[in-house]
Amino acid sequence: MWTTRPVRLPRFQSPNTWFFGVCEGIAVCYQVSPVLVRLVVGLSVTLGGLGLWFYLVALLVMPRYGVPLSPVEVLLKNERDPRYTPDREVGTRTLIVGIILLVLGGTGRGGVTLGGVVGGVVVTAVAWWLLHQRLPVPPAGLTTAVAPEQDATYRGVDLGTLTPAEGFTPPRATPPSWDPLGTAPFAWDLPDPPEPTPPTRPRRSAWRRLDCVVLGVVLGVVLALVLAFVALVAVLGVGGDHVKSEDTDTTSTRRFTGATVTVESLEQDRTVKALFADVDLDLRDLDFPTDREDARVIVDSRLSSVDVVVPTESDGASYLLRVDCAEVAASDVDCEQLDGTVIPSGRDKDDSSDPEHTLTVEVQSRMSEVRMRQHQTD
Template identity: 30%
Template sequence: MEKHTFSQMWATRPPRIPEDQGGKAVVGGVCEGIGARYQIDPTFIRVVFVVLTLAFGGGFFLYLLCWINMPRFGLTRSPWATIITPKQQLDKVEKKDRDTGWLLLLGLFLFFPSASVASDMRAVLVTFILFALGWFFLHQRQPEPPAGLLVGGPDEAPASNTAVVDTSHLTAPEGHEHPGRRAPAWDPLGVAPDLGHLPDPAEPAQQQPKKRNWLWIPAALGLSALALMALKFSSGLRTVDYGSFGSTHVTVYDIAAMPDLNGFVGESTIDLSELEPLREPATVNIENGIGKVDVILPRDVPVDVHCEVTVGETACPTERQNADADSALLTLNVSQRVGSVSAYYARSGEGEGSRLTPTRWWLAAWR
């Protein structure tokens, strides 16, 4: 992996295509620009950002980071570049982008602490790893940007193997040249600016069948799996992944043998109905990415339950349970990114799931 590859990725990064310039952007034109640069459906890019936000917590921060580092269509400076450039060197349009850059920078500083606290910092790191891998494989698939998309591209007609994107419906900012409307060799005086994206008739561009190399998809999935495995391993002995995928039902008898729980996707039932009274206060943190978390409460232990769901619903008691029980206090912190969380007492016939001793709990959790 050469240094040249990364510098080329950065130099040919996508421009933003906002709605006021003719794009079909929903927010800032980030997904629209990525789709045009790498010839993929912008809707797919939007879905990726949403999934990264809901599953790992860093998708929105990543979107703002892309926004501040991607220049608008027809510009060479990104909002971040306008911030670090002396104001007297900027034109009217770039000064407006400078104001946008300061707002984005403020949003990044405000959102990052909340994202890292609301979600595990390792999960936010996974967001950046997955995005970087996706960007790298997209660049390997199409290293050269489509003709007429980026400012400062070659003046000659596009080569036969270079993708061409239709930018005739897009408008450049006031006072800036449209990248797809430079005068070609057959029109040196620029009398037909709307046809500037056409190649020189002397060297007609041959239509090449579009190569679809889907090898990067399984490769990206494989690397993503490795990243998730590394995330699981780095969680340490105190945090156990109890339900990365699928369903899990665990009965706990001794709170001392139960580490903090950290799940990603699935349905998990944590049965505390057989829990023995506590000698000392204890706190248990239960986290899940997408799915459902059910906690069956103990009857002989006072419990404070704190439930939180980013997208979904909760059904948890808000007051201390079993306040008169002869036991130290148990505090349960249950958080779910997408789905539902409930905490309740076992009814007759419930709680017959896998009943694990403390030793078998460790083996099952790592199975």
């Protein structure tokens, strides 16, 4: 887990990063929505600043894309290679900010408690372990622990578009001489083993004194993130029926899961609800009812990622497609992506006759990601 931990994707290395690339790096490594990662971290900031502590620790322990050492490792090893200058600066400034926050925030009442630190460490460790079990091997080329022949894409983002760290070479694509069978790709970038030397007694470095401080900060941040996630799930789940999925003639509900919702008929308007879920809403087989002039599909998304797929052609009547972003709060939504006409199969696209029907996709999104795209019907 430590060898394949997420890497940071700073702004100067990735066009999709907002700040220092922590959330984007976690999302790419474990192939989850970056919006959900940012929302969880952002919401946890309100819980006593726990999200801020998580972010500071992540800055210390997550290396940049293409760099073998993280900022805290650069400091502890007193690495003087000029290529690590940005990492040394990030590590030093992050430690200074963390110490200032510890002094100003204090411990105990109103501050960081021992119970909170331990609980956060446990919950964060479990969450990290579950993510690792879901995807133990990150996309190829992201870290040196991944075989280069594996898929290197993530929800449309090609890792080949990332800019390598200046002064560092990409991960080795062929096994080194000491691993002819290619059984240890995670260590291909390590230097060849040196000649044996007589054992010497290690000298204590002044940087070793930072171990306790760094460990304490890491534990506090991990605990904060876990507690924030547990609290958020508890708040959202209170009063609900706690089901993962439910379907009726008018409503489809998906919670805490990933699934595909297919809509084939709209005799009545349909509402698709998503809570902490990854949902594909498929409208490609929709047969628009001829007795209705207007029909509506409502996408009610909370803390979720929804992918709406509509056809370019219809097996039935033609209809005008509209996207109505009725309620959008703290979300990433394609509000003007799909407005147009879905024509019957075989009709000339230059036919300018106005459609007699209208399909409206109404988006009610709160802290979610809603994507719209058209796809040719099979």
